[in-house]
Amino acid sequence: MNENPTPLESLLDLLDLERIEQDIFRGYSRSAVVPRVFGGQVAAQALVAAGRTVPPERAAHSLHAYFLRPGDPGAPIVYQVDRIRDGRSFTTRRVVAIQHGQPIFHLSASFQVHEDGLEHQEAMPPAPDPESLPSADELLPKHADRFPDPTVIDRLQEARAAVDLRYVEDPPFLTAGVRREPRSQVWFRTRGELADDPLLHVCLATYVSDMTLLDSVLLAHGRGGWAVGDVVGASLDHAMWFHRPFRADQWLLYDQQSPSSSGGRGLGTARIYTQDGALAVSVIQEGLVRVPRA
Structure with a gap:
């Protein structure tokens, strides 16, 4: 070992x-x-x-x-x-x-x-080249003053250490207080090559899929989430459909949006695309999204 x-x-x-x-x-x-x-x-x-x-x-x-x-x-x-x-x-x-x-x-x-069958897919939305975006390692330390708990950056970086995760726009914990369209995009891939085992790539995409899916719920309300302490949240249920083969060690676009939040819960829906535009995965998650009482 x-x-x-x-x-x-x-x-x-x-x-x-x-x-x-x-x-x-x-x-x-x-x-x-x-x-x-x-x-x-x-x-x-x-x-x-x-x-x-x-x-x-x-x-x-x-x-x-x-x-x-x-x-x-x-x-x-x-x-x-x-x-x-x-x-x-x-x-x-x-x-x-x-x-x-x-x-x-x-x-x-x-x-x-x-097995072979009928083929069609939703087109990949526009997104910038992932190589043009800062990594989380580059992004987070620049905004240390936004986090009331100084250990938050360390925890975020530890959780993402094996994955190169790049936000297309600033994540909610950097724009708390500003309401935005309930949609977010991130590019991700593992920090290193993986074996040619399809189950491994599917499992790693499953691992990453729970990191940012409810961000779009927070954006709609100008909330930063647990990282800044203005929301208490937890995943409630999660569903994924794997449509086409993909590699988790190559860039994947995670396009996420929220159609609804109510009753202390928020719904996130998403599509994961390969860099060449193939729709690889669909994802839906409902999570607990509570505003802490004063």
């Missing part, structure tokens, strides 16, 4: 679950310092667990998940896989993530043997 792993190697190690029974796996968290486990981590690990019980020629084409309880980053997570169905074309798996004897996350995933 590498004694000085890169952030990407550490993330890949996080996704390399330990098999403790035929359909039972164990995973760990990146840090025991943060207050709760990052939702994208749990979703990605659960998809890894599901995928390891499926023949490799069957690719993940969708997932539907609920976040039930906050995860404890100081404790291992056990993933129990239920083999719901193995058909001629489709395979369905259900995964429950358990900590301290209670379910914290539930995922259903479907896998399919490749």
